[in-house]
Amino acid sequence: MLTxxxxxxxxxxxxxxxxxxxxxxxxxxxKLTVVIxxxxGVVIAPTPVGQGIGEFLGQLASGITDSTR
Structure with missing residues (x-):
């Protein structure tokens, strides 16, 4: 599996x-560059909010990956 x-x-x-x-x-x-x-910044920020958003995006990515199988 590729991560x-x-x-x-x-x-x-x-x-x-x-x-x-x-x-x-x-x-x-x-504007898109600024959002990215x-x-x-939020993903790499060592805060609970940044970690929560990172976990959410990871779950979203996993869901998308699982739906393509």
Whole structure:
């Protein structure tokens, strides 16, 4: 079974989104980047809220993975 660290996945997504040229981004694209960065911050934050959101997203991912079988 393959497991993916959610924090690492979000960090990779942020890295590739920020490599794009600024002129090529729309306002909605910038907003999505901000939301992803905030999600990354919450996931890696060592707080009960961050851990709870991480567990919720992990369960959601597991549910999606299980539904595709």
């Amino acid at each position: 993916i660290n959610l924090g690492l996945l979000l960090a990779v997504i942020v890295f590739f989104r920020l490599r794009r040229r600024t002129e090529a981004r729309s306002r909605n694209d910038e 960065v905030l999600a990354l």
